Amino acid sequence: MSGSVITGWGTALPEKVVTNAEFEARLDTTDEWIVERTGIRERRFGGMTSSLAVEAGAAAVTKAGLEPSDIDLLILSTTTPDKAVPATSSTVHAQLGCSGAAFDLNAACAGYVYALVTADAMLGARIGFERALVIGADTLSVITDMEDRGTAVLFGDGAGAVVLEHHEDAEPLMLASDLGLDGSLLPILYCEHGGYLKMEGKEVFRKAVRVTVDSAAKVLADAELTGDRIALFVPHQANVRIIDAMLQRLGIPPERAALVLDRTGNTSSASIPLALSDAADAGRLSDGDLILFSGFGAGMTWASAVVRWGR
Ligand SMILES: CC(C)(COP(=O)(O)OP(=O)(O)OC[C@H]1O[C@@H](n2cnc3c(N)ncnc32)[C@H](O)[C@@H]1OP(=O)(O)O)[C@@H](O)C(=O)NCCC(=O)NCCS
Incomplete structure (x- = not known):
C-alpha cells in the first residue's frame, strides 16, 4: 500500500x-x-x-x-x-x-x-x-x-x-475520481484570444447543477459512500445557489460546505484550493476526514474526487 x-x-x-x-x-x-x-x-x-x-x-x-x-x-x-x-x-x-x-x-x-x-x-x-x-x-x-x-x-x-x-506506507489519497467534458457546450462560456468572457449565465447555471451533481454522485457511489459521510464539501465557488442545490441533492449537511465565495467571487482554478485552505486554517479538518471536491467550468468541463485528509 x-x-x-x-x-x-x-x-x-x-x-x-x-x-x-x-x-x-x-x-x-x-x-x-x-x-x-x-x-x-x-x-x-x-x-x-x-x-x-x-x-x-x-x-x-x-x-x-x-x-x-x-x-x-x-x-x-x-x-x-x-x-x-x-x-x-x-x-x-x-x-x-x-x-x-x-x-x-x-x-x-x-x-x-x-x-x-x-x-x-x-x-x-x-x-x-x-x-x-x-x-x-x-x-x-x-x-x-x-x-x-x-x-x-x-x-x-x-x-x-x-x-x-x-x-510508501500511506493509504491512497483518492477514494474515487471522475473527470469529464461535454465539448458541445463550448458556446455557452468562452473567451477568444484578446477578448472578454462571453457567457449565457442561465444556461451555464442549469448545466452546471446537472453535471456537477451527476459527477459528485458518481464518485460517492464509486467510493461506496453517502453524502453524510463527507466531512468537508469543497465545491467550485461560482454561485451559492449552485452550491446549495448540490448540497441538497447529494445529502450533505449544509454546514459541511467550505465557502469563500462571498469574499473572493469566482476565482476559477483558485477557488477550490482557496476554500480548502480556508477550512484547513479554521481547524475544520482532522486526519482521516473525507473531502469531496467538485468543480465545473468552460468546455464544459467537470471534475469530482473523494480525498482522504491526513495519513
Ligand atoms: C449569472 C447569474 C448570476 C444570473 O442569475 P439568474 O438568476 O440566472 O439571472 P438571469 O440570467 O435569469 O437574469 C435575470 C435578469 O437579471 C439581469 N442581470 C444580470 N446581471 C445582473 C446584475 N449584475 N445586476 C442586475 N441584474 C442583472 C439580466 O440581465 C436579466 O434581466 P432581463 O430579465 O431583463 O433580461 C446566474 O445565471 C449564474 O450564476 N450562472 C452561472 C454562472 C457561472 O457559474 N459562471 C462561471 C462558470 S465556471
Whole structure:
C-alpha cells in the first residue's frame, strides 16, 4: 500500500478589495441583486497569475516544512496564463526555485481537480516524482468586460496551492475520481484570444447543477459512500445557489460546505484550493476526514474526487 498525502497548503489574494457597492456606483446593478443571485459580497482584483501562484506555492511549501527545491513536480492549473509561450509554470518554477518538471493545465474552473488527480496519479505511477506542488491561479479580471453587468460582478483574482508527498506506507489519497467534458457546450462560456468572457449565465447555471451533481454522485457511489459521510464539501465557488442545490441533492449537511465565495467571487482554478485552505486554517479538518471536491467550468468541463485528509 502506498499513496500521497496533502502536507501543506497556502493561498494568495491581491490587496485590492472590490465591493458590490463599487459596481452599484457605475453599472445597472445593486448589492442586493448580487448577494441574492450569487452570494458574492466582494472580490479581489490585481496581480499576475504567476505572482499570485508564486505566493500561494511558497506558502504551501513552507507549511509542508519543505524547501521549493524539494518539489520535483509542479502543476499549475490556470486559464489566464501570463503569456502564450512559455507556460506560466516556467515562471513559477524559476521564481520559487523548484526542481524537476512543470507544466500548465487548462480545464477552466474544473482545472484544479483535474490537476490534483493528475498529480496524485503521477506520484503513484512511480516514474520519478516524490513531491508535487499543485497550484490553481487565475486573474479573471483581465478577461472580464467590466462594463457587462452579467459577468463583471462574478469574477475575482487569486491563487491557492497544496503540496502532495508520496509515502510508501500511506493509504491512497483518492477514494474515487471522475473527470469529464461535454465539448458541445463550448458556446455557452468562452473567451477568444484578446477578448472578454462571453457567457449565457442561465444556461451555464442549469448545466452546471446537472453535471456537477451527476459527477459528485458518481464518485460517492464509486467510493461506496453517502453524502453524510463527507466531512468537508469543497465545491467550485461560482454561485451559492449552485452550491446549495448540490448540497441538497447529494445529502450533505449544509454546514459541511467550505465557502469563500462571498469574499473572493469566482476565482476559477483558485477557488477550490482557496476554500480548502480556508477550512484547513479554521481547524475544520482532522486526519482521516473525507473531502469531496467538485468543480465545473468552460468546455464544459467537470471534475469530482473523494480525498482522504491526513495519513
Ligand atoms: C449569472 C447569474 C448570476 C444570473 O442569475 P439568474 O438568476 O440566472 O439571472 P438571469 O440570467 O435569469 O437574469 C435575470 C435578469 O437579471 C439581469 N442581470 C444580470 N446581471 C445582473 C446584475 N449584475 N445586476 C442586475 N441584474 C442583472 C439580466 O440581465 C436579466 O434581466 P432581463 O430579465 O431583463 O433580461 C446566474 O445565471 C449564474 O450564476 N450562472 C452561472 C454562472 C457561472 O457559474 N459562471 C462561471 C462558470 S465556471
